[in-house]
Amino acid sequence: MSAPEPAADVTELLAAARAGERGALDRLFDLVYHELRRIARAQRGHGEETLRTTALVHEAYLRMVHGQAATPRDRSHFFATAARAMRQILVDQARRRHAQKRGAGVRPDLFDDDRLGASSPTEEILAVDGALGRLEELDARLARLVELRFYAGLSVEETASALDVSERTVKRDWRRARAFLYRELHGAADLTA
Numbered sequence: 001m002s003a004p005e006p007a008a009d010v011t012e013l014l015a016a017a018r019a020g021e022r023g024a025l026d027r028l029f030d031l032v033y034h035e036l037r038r039i040a041r042a043q044r045g046h047g048e049e050t051l052r053t054t055a056l057v058h059e060a061y062l063r064m065v066h067g068q069a070a071t072p073r074d075r076s077h078f079f080a081t082a083a084r085a086m087r088q089i090l091v092d093q094a095r096r097r098h099a100q101k102r103g104a105g106v107r108p109d110l111f112d113d114d115r116l117g118a119s120s121p122t123e124e125i126l127a128v129d130g131a132l133g134r135l136e137e138l139d140a141r142l143a144r145l146v147e148l149r150f151y152a153g154l155s156v157e158e159t160a161s162a163l164d165v166s167e168r169t170v171k172r173d174w175r176r177a178r179a180f181l182y183r184e185l186h187g188a189a190d191l192t193a
Helices: 007-018 024-044 050-066 075-101 122-138 140-151 156-163 167-186
Strands: none
Touching: 007 024, 007 075, 024 050, 024 075, 024 140, 050 075, 075 122, 075 140, 075 156, 122 140, 122 167, 140 156, 140 167, 156 167
């Protein structure tokens, strides 16, 4: 496993890309590729299909580079944006798969297989996305925190920096967000953890 990329290098390349420097995004992709694959594997589950993980990384990167959103400002923001793009790709795929099961006849794409991942059936992806959407309606920062901690795999410290809050606030909010999502997904009154 490769060492994580220095935050300063990622931030410098992001600044160069914002300034219009040719090749900065290509160098950035080379620098963060292994970390993006780690995030993609975590979102897909731990399946054996590396081509599917690779395709998810490339699709997310293309969405980020060619999307309408502003270029991320630093390492944490970059990985949060990448994780959100990957989540949206998987949710879109799950919706297509769900529609196909109901007879919509949607043609499968490069992520199509019997399941999206060993631990991520279509219904579970859609349920989590729905619960996260409801959380976002109630508290957008809590939803953003879930994206950063769960989907992007950022540490408490990195999440605090990305949200511009204290680490103590991240820990408290993480407990609240997890409890909300647990209740939404399982109908339980509370979460002990």
